[in-house]
Amino acid sequence: MDALNYAKSGFAVFPLHAVKDGRCTCAKSDCSSPAKHPRTVHGLTQASNDPSFVKNLFSCFTYSSANIGIRTGKESNLVVVDVDTAKGGRIEELYNFVPKDALEKTLRVKTGGGFHLYFLYPPNVEIRNSTDKLGNKIDVRGEGGYVVAPPSMHISGKPYEFLNNNKLLPFPQAFVEKLNAAEPKAANGTERSKSNDLETYFNGNRNDSLARVAGKLRHAGLSQSELETALLKINAERCQPPLESKEVLQIARSIARYDVGQEPTVDFETIKNAGDFASLLLTKTANACIEEAKLAPTPKTLFDDFWFEGEICILFADTGLGKSVLAVQIADSITKHSPIGHFALEAAKQTVLFFDCELSQKQFEKRYAVKQDDILTNHYIFDNSFLRCVINRRAAMPKRFTNFEDYLFFSLEYEVARTETRILIVDNITYLKSQTETAKDALPLMKELNRLKDKYQLSIMALAHTPKRDMTRPISVNDLQGSKMLSNFADSIFAIGQSAKDSSLRYLKQIKVRSEEKIYHEENVALCQLIKPDNFLKFEFLTFRNEREHLKHLNEKDKAELIEKVKNLSAQGKKQREIAKEFGISLGAVNKYLNLKI
Numbered sequence: 001m002d003a004l005n006y007a008k009s010g011f012a013v014f015p016l017h018a019v020k021d022g023r024c025t026c027a028k029s030d031c032s033s034p035a036k037h038p039r040t041v042h043g044l045t046q047a048s049n050d051p052s053f054v055k056n057l058f059s060c061f062t063y064s065s066a067n068i069g070i071r072t073g074k075e076s077n078l079v080v081v082d083v084d085t086a087k088g089g090r091i092e093e094l095y096n097f098v099p100k101d102a103l104e105k106t107l108r109v110k111t112g113g114g115f116h117l118y119f120l121y122p123p124n125v126e127i128r129n130s131t132d133k134l135g136n137k138i139d140v141r142g143e144g145g146y147v148v149a150p151p152s153m154h155i156s157g158k159p160y161e162f163l164n165n166n167k168l169l170p171f172p173q174a175f176v177e178k179l180n181a182a183e184p185k186a187a188n189g190t191e192r193s194k195s196n197d198l199e200t201y202f203n204g205n206r207n208d209s210l211a212r213v214a215g216k217l218r219h220a221g222l223s224q225s226e227l228e229t230a231l232l233k234i235n236a237e238r239c240q241p242p243l244e245s246k247e248v249l250q251i252a253r254s255i256a257r258y259d260v261g262q263e264p265t266v267d268f269e270t271i272k273n274a275g276d277f278a279s280l281l282l283t284k285t286a287n288a289c290i291e292e293a294k295l296a297p298t299p300k301t302l303f304d305d306f307w308f309e310g311e312i313c314i315l316f317a318d319t320g321l322g323k324s325v326l327a328v329q330i331a332d333s334i335t336k337h338s339p340i341g342h343f344a345l346e347a348a349k350q351t352v353l354f355f356d357c358e359l360s361q362k363q364f365e366k367r368y369a370v371k372q373d374d375i376l377t378n379h380y381i382f383d384n385s386f387l388r389c390v391i392n393r394r395a396a397m398p399k400r401f402t403n404f405e406d407y408l409f410f411s412l413e414y415e416v417a418r419t420e421t422r423i424l425i426v427d428n429i430t431y432l433k434s435q436t437e438t439a440k441d442a443l444p445l446m447k448e449l450n451r452l453k454d455k456y457q458l459s460i461m462a463l464a465h466t467p468k469r470d471m472t473r474p475i476s477v478n479d480l481q482g483s484k485m486l487s488n489f490a491d492s493i494f495a496i497g498q499s500a501k502d503s504s505l506r507y508l509k510q511i512k513v514r515s516e517e518k519i520y521h522e523e524n525v526a527l528c529q530l531i532k533p534d535n536f537l538k539f540e541f542l543t544f545r546n547e548r549e550h551l552k553h554l555n556e557k558d559k560a561e562l563i564e565k566v567k568n569l570s571a572q573g574k575k576q577r578e579i580a581k582e583f584g585i586s587l588g589a590v591n592k593y594l595n596l597k598i
C-alpha cells in the first residue's frame, strides 16, 4: 500500500516527515514528534484523495521517502481508535462495551507503541479527537486528526504494518455513546473538568491557543516556571505537531510579564509572530554571548574562508565577470565533494539547490560542453545532488497570493523543503527584488532568506550585480547596491574584481567576514584566471597579490583630477590615511600629491 493506493481507496493522505539515518528528516535535534509531523508547510490541509495530486505530491520526496499521514474524519470516512499499549493501554478495557469479536473483525495496524483499529466514520454524528475517553491510553482520531499509516517507518526503526486484511467495520454505536456520555462525576461529587475532551491545537492556531491557556493560568496565580512546565506539557499533548520548545518558552515569558491575578491583555499577534521575527534586535548578557559562542560548533568551509556552513553569504561583481561561473563551480565542488584547487572545502558532500534566474537551459548547456562544428558535444557530467531550479513561466499565481514576491518566496520554501537541501544558491537576488529597486527593497528579501536559513538550517549564497564600478579604486562594500541593508543581513560578503592589467584575470576579495579574520584582504587577494580547458568554464587560482597592482592606472588628465580631489579632501580636514583609503592609493602618493604645486 503506498500513498497513491490509499488515495485510490478514498483516504485523504499527505506526506509526513520520515526517518533518515535514525533521525527525523526535519533534522531538528529537538524534534518533538519525530517522523510523525507534516512534511510540508500545508500539513493536514493538503490531505487529498485525488490520485494525480497525491502522485505529484509524494513524488517530490525522492531523497528519502515520506511517511504517509491519513487524515481521519468524514473526508476519509475514517475513525481510528489508538491503543497505546506501550504506555499501559489495554484493549480489554474496550470489551466492557463492545464485544471482542467485533473489534477483531476490523482492520488493525501495528504502530510504534501499540495498534490502531480502523473504522468507518459514522453517519449523522461528529467524532472528534479525544484522549483517554474510551479507556486509559486509548485515544480516538476523528475530525481534524490524522494517523501515520503503513508502510511508514517509526522512529524506532520498525515499520507500521497491517496486522490483518480485514475490511473496515462501522464505528460501534457503543463507542459513539461512550464518547457522547455525560462527563462522569468525580468521587467528591464535583463536576470533573472536561479534561478528557481535549481540544487539539493545529498548525496555525497553536500559538494563539497556548497563549490563551497561559493567560488563564497566569490569572490563576502560576509563576513563570510553573507556566513553562505546564505549557510544555500542554504543547506536547495537544499541539499537532507540537511547537518548538523555545517558542513555547517564549509564550510563557511573554505572559509572565503580567502580574499574577491581573487579566492579561494579550497581544496575540505579537506572540504569534514571536517565533519568526518579533524583534530586529537580540539582547543577551555578554557572558551568555560568550557561553553560546563556546558551544557553537566550529563552522566548516564550503568555499574556503569566503563561505562557511550556516552562513548567508553575498557574492557580488560587475556584470560579466563570472559570478554565475564561480557559483556553479562552487556548487559542483560541494556536490562532488572535491575542493576547487587551492580553496579548502571542509563540509560534507551534500545536495545543493541552485536557483538560476540568469541562464536558459541552452545557455547553461553551452557553458558545460565543447562546441565542435557548431554542435555541442562532450558534455560535463554533474553530480545528481546538484539541483537546478528555474522559474516556471507557465505557473499561474494562486488566488491566495496577492503579489508575485509572496508567491515566489512561498515556492522557494516549498522547493527547499521538498528537495531537503541544506545549501541554497540564488543567482541572483537582483532578480528577486522588485523592479523599482532601492536599498529598502532588499530588506524583505534578506529577512526571508534569513528565515529560511533558520528554519531549515540552510547555508545560502546570494549573488548580486553591482553597477559599473570605478576600476581605479579598491572594491569596497559601497560597490554593492543597497549595501547597508544587504550587509547587515549577510554573515559574509566577497566580491570578484577584474584585473586592469589583463582582462582574463579576476581576483577574489573578502569584504565582510563573520568570525575569522580576513585572509583575502586588499593586500592578499586571490588572483584567478577564467578558463575553459575542456567542457567546464571555471576559475583557476593563480596566486596571492596586492589588489592595487590590478587596479586601473590613471592617464595624465585623470591624474590631475585625482590630485585636485586629494587636495580638496585634505582642505576639508581629512587625514592622509583616510584619503589614501578613499581613493585606493598609497599614503606616499597622497603625501606626494599634497606637496605638488600646480
Ligand SMILES: [Zn+2]
Pocket (backbone or CB within 6 Å): 017, 024, 025, 026, 027, 028, 031, 032, 033, 034, 035, 037
Ligand atoms: Zn521532526
